[in-house]
Amino acid sequence: MTDFSRRDFLKLSAATVGALTLSGAGEFGEARAGSAPSYWWQRETATKSSYCDMCYWHCGIKAEVADGRVAKIYGDEDDPLSQGNLCPRGQAGVKQLYNPDRLKQPLINVGERGEGDYRKATWSEALDYAAEKLSKVSEKWDGPESIAWLNHCTSGSWFSHIAAAWGSPNSGGPAHSLCLGSREIASQLTFGLPVGEHMPVDWENTEFITLIGNHIGENTHNTLMRDFVGALEGGARLAVVDPRYSTPASKSDYWLPIKPGTDTALLLSWINLLVTEDRYDRSYVEKYATGLEELEKRVKDYTPEWAAEVTDLDRETIEEVGREMARYRPHAVVPPNRKASWYGNDTQRMRALFILNTLLGNYGREGGFYFSASPWIQDYSFPSMKLENTGGGCGGGGGALGEDTLPEDVRERADKKGEKFLYGSLSEPELIEAMASEDPYPIKGLVVTGNNIFHSAPKKERTKEALKNLDFYMAVDILPQEHVMWADVVLPESTYLERYDDFFIGHHKSTPFISFREPAVDPLYNTEPGWWIAKELGKRLGLGEYFPFEDFEEYLNERLGPLGLSVEEMKEKGIVKQPQLSQPYLKDYESQGQEPPFGTPSGKIELYSERLEENGFDPVPTYEGVEEPPENYFRLLYGRSPVHSFSRTQNNPWLSEIDPENEVWINSSAAEDLGLEDGEYVILENQEGKRSKSIRVKKTDRIREDCVYMVHGFGHETPGMEQQDGKGASDIELQSDYELDEISGSAGMNVNYVKIAERGGSAQ
Secondary structure (H helix, E strand, O other), rough: OOOOOOOHHOOOOOOHHHHHHHHHHHHOOOOOOOOOOHHHHHHEEEEEEEEEOOOOOEEEEEEEOOEEEEEEEEEEEOOOOOOOOHHHHOOOOHHHOOOOOOOOOOEHHHHHHHOOEEEEHHHEHHHHHHOOOOOOHHHHHHHHEEEEEEEEOOHHHHHHHHHHHHOOOOEEEEEEHHHHHHHHHHHHHHOOOOOOOOOEEEHHOEEEEEOOOOOOOEEEOOOHHHHHHHHHHHOOOEEOOOOOOOOOOOHOOOOOOOOOOHHHHHHHHHHHHHHOOOOOOOHHHHHHEEEEHHHHHHHOOOOOOHHHHHHOOOOOHHHHHHHHHHOOOEEOOOOOOOOOOOOOOHHHHHHHHHHHHOOOOOOOOOOOEEEOOOOOOOOOOOOOOOOOOOOOOOOOOOOOOOOOOOOOOOOOOOEEEOEEEEOOOOOOHHHHHHHHHHHOOOEEEEEEEEHEEEEHHHOOOHHHHHOOOOOOOEEEEEOOOOOHHHHHHEEOOOOOOHHOOOOOOEEOOOOEEHHHHHHOOOOOOOOOOOOHHHHHHHHHOHHHOOOOOOOHOOOOOOOHHOOOHHHHHHHOOOEEEEEHHHHOOOOHHHHHHOOOOOOOOOOEEOOOOHHHHHOOOOOOOOOOOOOOOOOEEEEEEEOOOOOOOOOOOOOOOOHHHOOOOEEEEHHHHHHHHHHOOOOOEEEEHHHHHHHOOOEEEEEEOOOOEEEEEOOOOOOOOOOOOOOOOOOOOOOOHHOOOOOOOOOOEEEEOOOOOOEEOOOOOOOO
C-alpha cells in the first residue's frame, strides 16, 4: 500500500547519524588560523571497553580516548547487540560526558523545597547530612518502611540494595508500573516466562509480522531496529495496527487505523477466526497448551463482524490479516509492546496477544519467539539481607506472581499491592499517592536515582504535593532536572564513561553474554559513581557490612573468579560469550530429553488461567470498552523520538540539535475545522483544565480525527538545562489521570483528553 522501498526504512537512521557526525566535528578537533588542524586520530589514543547507558538496550561500545578526552564512541564488533553499530544516542554519549549543564558537586538546599536555592557542600558533609536525616525519619516514623527508594538505570540497584538491607519494601523503578508490567505479568501467567528486556522475536526466520501500537523505528533500539529491517528486507510481510500512520505503518502491507482503546476486541476477533475456521496450529496447542475448550466457549461471540463495529475497521481487512497470519504460521508473530500500559485493562489485552501467538504455534519455534538464554556469572557473596533486592534498573523486573514474603516486623508495601492490584513490582504512581495521603502509613523520606519523576509519573501536581509532604528528599543524578531541584540534598553521579559498574547480563538467542564497563576517563568534576554513593551512605546508616568490598574492582573480581577471569583481562575482552547455554527452540529441549521450560503450574502454556480465576479475574480475556473522549476533546496519545530516551537526553547538545522540540499531530480535517495552520503554536488543555506549554501543530492525514499525538520527554522547566529549558510541551502536564490495572499495578495513561485552549505563542 506504499511506494516506499523497504530499504527506505533505514534513511532516517542514516540521515540522523550524518547530522550527528557533523554536529560533533568540533568535539574532535579545531582548525586555527596559521596551523594545521589537530584531530583526535592524529594524537596518542587508548581504547576503553564499556556498554552504553544512553538507553536501556546497553549496547557494547568502545571509547576512543585522546589526550585524556573521549573523542569518539562506536559499537563493539564483538558485542551481540551492537555488532559494531551504534545509534545516534549511543554516539552522543560523548556529549553527556562533556555537557556543560552537568551537576558538578554535592549541594544542600538552603531555601524552601522547590525553590532551587542551594549551597555547595563536600561529599562528607552531604552524606553525613543525608544519613542523619534518613535515620531521623526512620526513628520518628516507625522504621525504614517510611523511606521510599525510586531508582532507575544502572546505578539504581545499589540504592535498592540499601532498602533491602535496611528493611524497606518501598523500593523499585518506574519501568514496571509505567511501561512493561502488564506485558510481563501476562507473559508469566500464560507461559510462565517473562518477555525480558530484549524482545525474543526470531526476526531472521519470521515471514509475517503484526505490530499493535508498536513503534519500531520511532522508539529506535539498535538490534531491534536492524533485526526488524532485516526481516522486511528478507521478504517478511507486515501488518500495523495503529491509530496513527507511524513509521512502521508506512512500510506495511496492511495498515489498520484502529479506534483507540479497542485493541483487545481486534485480538479476540482474530482468536475467534483461528478457532472457528480451524486455522490454528492444532498439534502444537494439543501438545503444549491447556484450556482450548474453555477458550473456544468464551470467544465465540467475538466475531470479525462484531470487532469491525467496535474497532472502526473493515471486516474484510480484519479477516484477511487473520487468515494471512494463519497462512504463515508458525513463522507469523505478533510482538508485544514494551510500553504496554495504555488503558488500565492491559494485562488482559496482553494475555489476548499471547494467546493469539500460541494459536499460531510460534512460541519456541523458528519465526516466532525463541527462549532467551541467560549467561552465568557468580553472584557476589553479600551477607543475608532483611529483604530481597528488588532491583530498580531500567528493566524494572517482571514482578513476581504471588504474595510478597516479608518478615513479621516489616510493614506491607505502601502502594497497596494485594489490595489495589494483584501482582507486580512497585507501582510508582500508587507509591506517590501514598506519600501524599499518608495512607496506609506515612512515607516521609525519599531517595530518587536517575528517575525524573516529574516526567515519568502521571498526576504531576500530586507528585509535588507528595514531595512537599516529606521530611527529607535526596536526589542522585547527572543533570539538574526538575525533580532534582526539589531535593534537600543533591548528589552528582559520574557519567557511565567515568566509572566502573556492575556487569550487564545479556540475554540472547544464540550468544548469551556478559558486558564489562570500565572508566574511559577520570571524572571531570567532583562527582562519584552510584555504587560508591550507595556504599558511603550505607556505612553512615549502619549498613556497612552489606558493602564488604573495599573497591569496585574487588567486587568485580570476586564475580569473575569462577570464570577464570579478572578485571584486567576484561579490560582487553570487554565481552564474555557463553553460546553453549543457548537453547532457543522447543526442539533443542526435546532433543536433550528435557521438558519445555514453561514455568506455569501445569508446565504448559495456559490459555485459561486458573490463577486469575482463583483471584476473581476472568481466566480468559474479555472485551471491556474504554471511556469515550468528552465532546470537542481528542484522546491524547504519546510515543518516543528515535533520537531521545524518555526525558533523559533532550538536553544533550547533539541530540537537541537534531530533534529540539516536539509537535502535536492533529488530523488535517480536524485542524481545518478548528482553523489551525500547519506549524503554528497552540496550548492544549485537558479534561481537568491542566494546560501544556506552547507546542507546534503538525497538520497531517497520518492520524485519526478522534485523537492527537505527541512525543514524550520534552517541555522541561529547569534553567540549569540550557539546551532544553522551555522547548516543546510535556505530555505529563496533561496526564492528570490514569487507570490502574488491577492485575499488574500498571498505570494506563491513554485515558486523558485534550482540546485546543489557545492559539498563538512560539517556541520557548
